[in-house]
C-alpha cells in the first residue's frame with residue numbers, strides 16, 4: 001500500500017527532529033514539495049493522496065541528506081533573493097537575506113547621489129519600495145558638469161558597477177533587475193561560482209548586461225581603472241578560527257573560500273579597500289558587507305588608504321552593523 005503525503009511528511013519531520021535540525025516541520029514540507037515538484041496549494045488540497053514510489057524514494061533520500069546536515073537550499077536547488085529565484089549548488093554561497101541591504105543601498109545611492117540610473121518600473125518599484133527613497137539626501141557629491149544628473153526624459157546614461165566575489169550572482173542580478181540601464185561586471189575566484197552565476201543570469205534573461213570575469217579580486221580588471229560608478233562586494237569576512245564553530249551546514253557545507261576572511265576576518269576586506277577606489281570613477285562609491293564587530297576596524301582601514309571620504313556604517317534590520325559605504329575622494 002502506498003504511503004500518503006501527510007504520513008510521509010510526518011516521517012520526514014520526525015527524522016529531521018531526531019537529528020536536531022531546527023524548523024524540521026517546515027523543512028520536511030519544503031523538501032516534499034521539491035521532491036514531488038508540486039505547489040503548496042496542491043499539497044494542502046489533498047494531503048491524504050498516495051505518493052508514487054519514485055517520489056517517495058526521492059523524498060527519503062533528500063531527508064536523509066538533510067539529516068547529514070547538507071544545506072537545505074542546496075537540496076532545494078534554489079534560494080530566493082530580492083524576490084528572484086537564485087539557483088544554488090555546492091560550490092557557491094547561499095545568498096543571505098541580510099545581503100539585500102547591499103542592494104537597497106546601491107539603489108539609494110543611484111537615486112540620491114546623481115549616479116546615472118534608470119529604474120525598471122515594470123519590476124519592483126524602488127521609488128516606493130523597501131528603502132523609502134522619496135527624500136533626496138545630501139550626499140556631499142558635486143554634480144559633475146561632464147555627467148549631469150540625467151533628467152527623467154533624457155535618462156540614457158549607464159551605471160557601470162562591479163560585483164566583486166559575485167558567488168551565485170545574487171547581488172548583481174538583483175541590481176540589474178532594478179536599474180534598467182545598469183551594466184554589471186562580476187568577478188569571482190571560483191570557476192564553479194561563476195558557472196552558477198552565469199546560469200542564473202541566463203535564466204533571468206539578464207546575460208546581455210553582465211560580464212563574468214574569473215580571477216583573484218582585481219586581477220582580471222586591469223583595464224578598468226577609473227571605470228565603475230559603484231563597487232559592491234560581499235567578501236568572505238569570518239575569522240578562520242570561528243568557522244568550525246558555525247552551524248555544520250555552513251562550516252562543512254558552504255565553500256570555505258566564500259567564508260574565510262583570514263585570521264582576523266579582514267584579509268579580503270583590506271585588499272578590497274586598498275585597491276577599490278582605483279577602479280571607481282569620481283564620483284563613485286564602494287559598498288561592502290561587513291561582519292559583526294568589524295565596523296570600527298573597517299572604517300580605519302578605509303580611511304588609512306587615503307582614497308575615500310564620507311565613510312559610513314549602515315545597520316541591518318536587526319540593528320547590527322552590516323554595510324560600509326565610502327565615496328571615492
Ligand SMILES: C[S@@+](CC[C@H](N)C(=O)[O-])C[C@H]1O[C@@H](n2cnc3c(N)ncnc32)[C@H](O)[C@@H]1O
Pocket residue numbers: 093094095096099164165166167168169170171187188189190193215216217234235236237257258259268
Ligand atoms: C561571501 S561570498 C559572497 C557571494 C555573493 N556575492 C553573495 O552575496 O551571496 C564571497 C565570494 O567571494 C569569492 N572570493 C573569495 N575570495 C576571493 C578572491 N580573492 N577573489 C575573487 N573572489 C573571491 C568567493 O568565491 C565567494 O563567491
